[in-house]
Amino acid sequence: MDLQEILLVSMASKKTAFIIRSILPMNWFNLELSFFSGTTTLVFGVKRPWDLVLIKGQNTGDVYQFQIAQHNGDITHQWTSPDLEAIVKSLMSHFALVFNPSISIHFEEVFSEEFMMGVMDHVKQLNLVKKSIILSQVSMSSENYRHILHECKEVSKLLLFCKVESGFECRAGPDFRIDYLHVSDGHWMHLDDFSNCKKVKVFDRSEHKQPKYANLEVPRSLIRKWIETECRLQHLEVRGGRGGIDFREVLSGLEYRTIEQTVDSHSVEITRRCYGKKAIVTCEEYEFELKVID
Helix, strand or coil, X not given: CCHHHHHHHHCCCHHHHHHHHHHCCCCCEEEEEEEECCEEEEEEEECCCCXXXXXXXXXXXXXXXXXXXCCCCCEEEEEEECCHHHHHHHHHHHHHHHCCCEEEEEECCCCCHHHHHHHHHHHHXXXXXXXXXXXXXXXXXXXXHHHHHHHCCCCCEEEECCEECCXXXXXXXXXXXCCEEEECECCCCCHHHHCCCCEEEEXXXXXXXXXXXXXXXXXXXXXXXXXXXXXXCXXXXXXXXXXXXXXXXXXXXXXXXXXXXXXXXXXXXXXXXXXXXXXXXXXXXXXXEEEECC
16 A cells, blocks of 8 residues: 555544554654645655655635545545634644654744644644744744743754744753754844754844844853854854944954954854864854854
């Protein structure tokens, strides 16, 4: 049987669902959910040469309709419900019960904070391993924003395009270990808290007058931490809210070698004390970057 046939058999009854689960290997499957305007898709895959299964949902007026179609276009299974969140949770529960997949989720801006948090909370209840989470440009409460950071601190990719309140405060611990972190409203970030992420991009889309990282001690602390510890950070890029930096003050008390200095920018090479790994630190009027080169 191919993957679609296995999925359809598992949906025939609770008994077949448990039978299928009992004969499948662990950690083979992945599920991708994408929520866009008028369309929701679930892509179900596996770590072997089987075709992906596409489940597509659309708002048909009064109800949401989800369908599994064969490659020739014939519909093999479908569901309908007036409640999008209910049908999505039902499908997620089935996948979790039978296949226990890792999960990636992309929310577009058309979905509310309540809907996103409902889906994310259901992922937690199902105990699914999160790989990639992309949250849209909605405004989020401090409580929910902090909850997302806590629940996603070890995902492979976390992209936060959402806005958060200007007074938001949060500190990340050493267990915050994301491969790629993108934060659009990053005014609250202490950069050295994220030194165990591999790649970090920080923006100030809300143009806060005094983001945390505008304090010279914040980038200085990050550079010092990179030099003195074996943190995972390979590339950090900060854009916005950094006018008029005195680079000499940022590097005060640190060892470095100047690479290039112009009217608009200053680049230096720093060396990690253990193993001699090197990185380039560059500061321009509105940008700050640390990038490992060796």
